[in-house]
Amino acid sequence: MTLQQIKELLQAEVIFGDHYLDREITFAGGSDLMSDVLAFGQPGILLLTGLTNLQSVRTADIIEAKAIIYVRGKKPDAQTIKFAREKNIPILSTPLTMYEACGILYQAGLPGVGSLRPTTTSNE
Amino acid sequence: MNRHDEFIQTFTILGRDFSRAGSVSTEIKEILQEIGVPSSIIRRVAIASYEAEMNVVMYAQKGELTLTLNPETIKIEVEDEGQGIEDIELAMQEGYSTATEEMREMGFGAGMGLPNIKKNAHIFIITSSPGVGTYLKMIFYLDEERAA
Numbered sequence: 001m002t003l004q005q006i007k008e009l010l011q012a013e014v015i016f017g018d019h020y021l022d023r024e025i026t027f028a029g030g031s032d033l034m035s036d037v038l039a040f041g042q043p044g045i046l047l048l049t050g051l052t053n054l055q056s057v058r059t060a061d062i063i064e065a066k067a068i069i070y071v072r073g074k075k076p077d078a079q080t081i082k083f084a085r086e087k088n089i090p091i092l093s094t095p096l097t098m099y100e101a102c103g104i105l106y107q108a109g110l111p112g113v114g115s116l117r118p119t120t121t122s123n124e
Numbered sequence: 125m126n127r128h129d130e131f132i133q134t135f136t137i138l139g140r141d142f143s144r145a146g147s148v149s150t151e152i153k154e155i156l157q158e159i160g161v162p163s164s165i166i167r168r169v170a171i172a173s174y175e176a177e178m179n180v181v182m183y184a185q186k187g188e189l190t191l192t193l194n195p196e197t198i199k200i201e202v203e204d205e206g207q208g209i210e211d212i213e214l215a216m217q218e219g220y221s222t223a224t225e226e227m228r229e230m231g232f233g234a235g236m237g238l239p240n241i242k243k244n245a246h247i248f249i250i251t252s253s254p255g256v257g258t259y260l261k262m263i264f265y266l267d268e269e270r271a272a
Binding site for chain 1 (some may be wrong): 142143145146149150151156164166170171174175178230231232233234235236237239243
């Protein structure tokens, strides 16, 4: 589904990246722990998080996330928005909680990282 | 390959500087993209260096990260002046952490840093002297098949 469809499903507000709403999203993952995101994130992921600091965008950039959705109506500060703009990572904010936002997307057919074939970035 | 093909760059990381935390790893990622390193390798390097950088920011006064590139490998060494690690074996366990509430609010300090580094680097070496500092060495092979 497209980021535009996700925006509508989650009643989300676009903070940056109106021109990226046609981006196709094929899977998503949610966490407030950036180390967990670094551990399970895969390129192309849609990241849902309640962490709005600069590290959320840095982490999204490192794992090559397609977009970030901040839950519970949270919004990042100006420095974080500027960084998202530099990195071309669209960011949206939904009033829904993490549980509700993830549930709605999953129900609408957007799978999690478990839908991908086993990662090649692990030595284990 | 001979040593003339090496590229070396050193970056300074300041402890407690949360606003810059991660910027060295972002820069390294850009360098590797520019020289055309495969994206799967860039991911490994970026994740490991980001975790290492966050560790310096969270636990040390300051640190130095040295990136060494040659045609076969990417080497990242991180040496910090800080509290060091008492029990490395324990620190390597997923979920073990000595992070403060402030660090956890940053989205880190969940005890996944060192395990994430180990998982992504092809070779990972860590030594530490409590009260002095910690040294990490990570090596990534550009040819992943050779690394397997």
